Amino acid sequence: MHNQDIFDVTIIGGGPAGMYAAFYAGMREMKVKLIEGKDQLGGFLHTYSDKTIWDVGGLPPMKCAKLIDWLVQQAGTFEPNLVLGQSVDALTRQDDGVIGLHTLTGEVHYTRSVIVAIGRGIAEVQKLELDSAHHYERSNLHYTVQNLNYFAGKKVLISGGGNSAVDWALELADLADRVSVVHRQDAFRAMEHNVKQMKSRVKVFTPFKIDRLYGNGERINQVAISNLETGEDIDLEVDEIIISHGYSSQASNLARCGLVMEEGMIAMNQLGETNVPGIFTAGDCAIREGKVRLIAGAFNDAIVAVNSAKTYIEPTAAGMAYVSSHNELFKEKNRDLEKSDSLNGKMK
The missing domain is CATH 3.50.50.60 (FAD/NAD(P)-binding domain)
Structure with missing residues (x-):
């Protein structure tokens, strides 16, 4: 039996796909937890933090470290529950369908759906x-x-x-x-x-x-x-x-918990679904026909996975969130931004 809080979706991995999934799941008014094995968010991006990134839509060229900062800030918009320094080792499913995620530190996290976004897993330099x-x-x-x-x-x-x-x-x-x-x-x-x-x-x-x-x-x-x-x-x-x-990647134990693998990656369909009900995937750890292996592609994977997780736990839910310019969740946040801009203008 589980006595802890049960989350709507738990995201495993704090790279670009995982961070954007946390943000977008907030837009979908889901109760979100993000588990990252390292002691900081950013994932594989930290291996080239001093490189310049050019190909993220709508953003000027910037150092990868700056992009990490912005992604971290965006991921925290809806205050997800953040767990650092824990690696998911196994999963179990309760009689009521709730999934238990077991970590190497002995913790168990309970959730109605899972998005695996572990990137390259445990990457080891060649x-x-x-x-x-x-x-x-x-x-x-x-x-x-x-x-x-x-x-x-x-x-x-x-x-x-x-x-x-x-x-x-x-x-x-x-x-x-x-x-x-x-x-x-x-x-x-x-x-x-x-x-x-x-x-x-x-x-x-x-x-x-x-x-x-x-x-x-x-x-x-x-x-x-x-x-x-x-x-x-x-x-x-x-x-x-x-x-x-390059790097060699060792698939995490989670990836071997009944998930179908192809070429060392988790097989998914066009909806981000794996072969295990309630478990979805996004980013570099995933593979399907037409997969785009860019940061921009990881963002799209995250959106698709979150939408699928939302309709999995709530079948009558809309297929996607309203865009931010029309989403009621941003009204108060927009007012706060306008107040901040106005205050900064007066200070200048």
């Missing part, structure tokens, strides 16, 4: 596969970039062929003394425009891989790269190395 690599991880071998200015005036080598590698190359092109990019294939898995820009601004080596690291035991000062087709070796002087080989 490290450089050289025996000597780990010796330099505390000095000048990096797997993420937290401060662009750290690389100013330095000779930087980037290894990788995805969006992150290309984006870092562009961010550092005018800041570093020299930027070189090494990729095992001729084709890059990144936006075509950005790849074109990168090739015009930095030295690109394809199809090459890092073969050997040379250093003094503390820092790498030279790297040998080899051509995978010809065997040609080239030595490059370096000050800093950035490895951007």
Whole structure:
């Protein structure tokens, strides 16, 4: 038996999909809980907090850290119950249909519906596969970039062929003394425009891989790269190395609690429904035909999942919320904004 509060929807995961789901579920007047395994919201966005984001509709280019701040603020609009530092490990269903979410800390959270938005799950960086690599991880071998200015005036080598590698190359092109990019294939898995820009601004080596690291035991000062087709070796002087080989994701235990998986992700239909009644999904952890793997796509997934959760627990409910410009819930909030704007105008 459960004696705790029962929520209409519990969202598992505090990345873009989870945060927007919390906001939109508030618009649908649902009682919302959000559970995040880390001690802060933002999810995978924190791995590139210093990168500039261009492709969120209606927003100017901004650092990812700023986007996180805005998403967190929006997620709190309707004051959802926020639980940090707990990872959902299993689920059970009561006789009355209420779902119990069991966490690794021993807590149980009760809810009428669930939206799984765990992103990439427990993401582990793909490290450089050289025996000597780990010796330099505390000095000048990096797997993420937290401060662009750290690389100013330095000779930087980037290894990788995805969006992150290309984006870092562009961010550092005018800041570093020299930027070189090494990729095992001729084709890059990144936006075509950005790849074109990168090739015009930095030295690109394809199809090459890092073969050997040379250093003094503390820092790498030279790297040998080899051509995978010809065997040609080239030595490059370096000050800093950035490895951007992507991440491997371990599906959480929740994803194995009867949910159908495809390619390591949770299978969903066009309505965000999984194969388990009452459990919906959104964001990077989900897969379906036509899935859009952008932050903007995560927002759309969240809306669809919330609408499905709403009609699951309340079959007579409307299929979607009124838009914010017509939603009665925002009348008082709009008045508060107008008062604040008026006060700020007087203070100026």
